[in-house]
Amino acid sequence: MIKTCFIILFIFLVSLFFASNNKAAFGLLETNTPGILGAILGGMIAGISIIFSVILSLASIKDAKTRSFDLFINELRFDIKVLLLCLVTSLFLPYLRVTSIPLLTYPHHELLPCRDVFFTALEISTIIISVLITLEIFNVMLIIISHYLNKDGCDHKNESG
Numbered sequence: 053m054i055k056t057c058f059i060i061l062f063i064f065l066v067s068l069f070f071a072s073n074n075k076a077a078f079g080l081l082e083t084n085t086p087g088i089l090g091a092i093l094g095g096m097i098a099g100i101s102i103i104f105s106v107i108l109s110l111a112s113i114k115d116a117k118t119r120s121f122d123l124f125i126n127e128l129r130f131d132i133k134v135l136l137l138c139l140v141t142s143l144f145l146p147y148l149r150v151t152s153i154p155l156l157t158y159p160h161h162e163l164l165p166c167r168d169v170f171f172t173a174l175e176i177s178t179i180i181i182s183v184l185i186t187l188e189i190f191n192v193m194l195i196i197i198s199h200y201l202n203k204d205g206c207d208h209k210n211e212s213g
Contacts, residue, residue: 060181067176073168081175082146089139089182096135096189100128103193124192131185138178138185145175 072078149171165173 060177063180064173064177067180068165068169068173070176071165071169071172073166073172075168078149078168078172078175081172081179082149085142085175085179086139089135089142089178092182092186093132093135093139096132096186099189099193100132103196106196124196128189128192131189135182135185138182141178142175145171145178 149168152167164170
């Protein structure tokens with residue numbers, strides 16, 4: 053958990069470096085990010101449904117070892133929740149930029165970035181985290197597919213030879 057917090061902090065600091073208070077720049081992020089993240093989430097759900105159908109078809113075979121998928125399913129559940137949180141965050145950040153966070157005032161200090169840069173950095177952070185989760189899910193999908201293709205290929209070689 054501590055490692056995850058440090059990674060998120062690092063992502064935010066990198067995002068802070070690239071953030072801008074230019075209204076055209078953060079306006080572009082605010083208008084495009086929710087649609088892109090929503091499309092990514094929809095694609096992930098479609099890919100995951102294919103993986104689940106493969107797991108269910110394997111579970112119907114008597115000798116299949118489907119217990120090895122328990123960790124995968126738990127990790128996938130967490131990744132999808134974080135991706136959904138990023139989508140919701142990308143929807144609410146433009147609203148919070150305009151209205152500010154209720155009952156809180158943004159502090160003014162020379163070491164703190166201005167309010168627009170802070171919100172832009174949060175938006176960039178949600179994009180980076182979403183892309184990283186998407187890459188992780190795709191890697192897992194490809195590993196599962198290659199594992200079962202290699203397993204089936206070995207089974208066919210043993211039957212013919």
